[in-house]
Amino acid sequence: AIQMTQSPSSLSASVGDRITITCRASQGIRNDLGWYQQKPGKAPKLLIHDASSLQTGVPSRFSGSASGTDFTFTIDSLQPEDLATYYCLQDNTYPWTFGQGTKVEIK
Amino acid sequence: QLQLQESGPGLVKPSETLSLTCTVAGGSISSSGYNWDWIRQSPGKGLEWIGSIHSSGNTYYNPSLKSRVTISKDTSNNQFSLGLSSVTAADTAVYFCARVVTVYGPWVPFDYWGQGTLVTVSS
Numbered sequence: 001a002i003q004m005t006q007s008p009s010s011l012s013a014s015v016g017d018r019i020t021i022t023c024r025a026s027q028g029i030r031n032d033l034g035w036y037q038q039k040p041g042k043a044p045k046l047l048i049h050d051a052s053s054l055q056t057g058v059p060s061r062f063s064g065s066a067s068g069t070d071f072t073f074t075i076d077s078l079q080p081e082d083l084a085t086y087y088c089l090q091d092n093t094y095p096w097t098f099g100q101g102t103k104v105e106i107k
Numbered sequence: 108q109l110q111l112q113e114s115g116p117g118l119v120k121p122s123e124t125l126s127l128t129c130t131v132a133g134g135s136i137s138s139s140g141y142n143w144d145w146i147r148q149s150p151g152k153g154l155e156w157i158g159s160i161h162s163s164g165n166t167y168y169n170p171s172l173k174s175r176v177t178i179s180k181d182t183s184n185n186q187f188s189l190g191l192s193s194v195t196a197a198d199t200a201v202y203f204c205a206r207v208v209t210v211y212g213p214w215v216p217f218d219y220w221g222q223g224t225l226v227t228v229s230s
Contacts, residue, residue: 034216043203043220044154050213087154091216095169096156
């Protein structure tokens with residue numbers, strides 16, 4: 001199975017900060033990568049698909065990019081409601097695999 | 108607005124079979140261009156893809172669970188189901204159903220999710 005290595009596992013930042021989360025795939029997955037936001041007790045929510053395509057209705061402060069097997073997720077100007085755990089998902093090859101998650105806390 | 112809702116027993120005994128149903132409202136699971144998946148999340152842990160049933164009826168399972176998993180769909184009731192046999196405490200998790208869009212170019216995985224249902228394996 002393709003391994004997705006996500007980092008950091010947690011981060012703390014202030015409102016208005018720019019934060020970055022990365023996922024590295026153990027092999028090439030083209031741009032078949034999504035980013036999800038999960039708030040406590042809720043189902044994950046799709047934010048980004050195809051590495052950089054913003055899902056309809058998602059604020060533009062969320063973005064994604066790709067470089068080879070490295071994928072980056074960015075929140076420009078962190079907001080209080082962005083408190084959550086973020087996961088990447090590779091949907092290139094079954095079994096689809098998630099990163100370990102990044103818990104984002106607000107200072 | 109599409110809605111997915113998981114249902115099934117919240118408590119299953121070890122060695123028995125876990126059975127869950129996902130009821131879809133606001134769209135037909137018979138429509139081509141969509142797959143229907145199951146994902147689970149153990150308490151305090153990350154997410155694990157369980158498997159998928161495609162519009163063709165073909166199924167794909169996580170090899171880590173493959174010998175124990177069955178996914179099927181009931182188009183007359185607009186539902187799809189998960190069966191997981193010989194469960195142990197390690198199968199205790201929140202189980203989610205979700206949709207994958209395949210109709211427009213690159214797939215869009217899990218744009219809609221159910222709220223999730225906690226299944227505890229315990230005697």
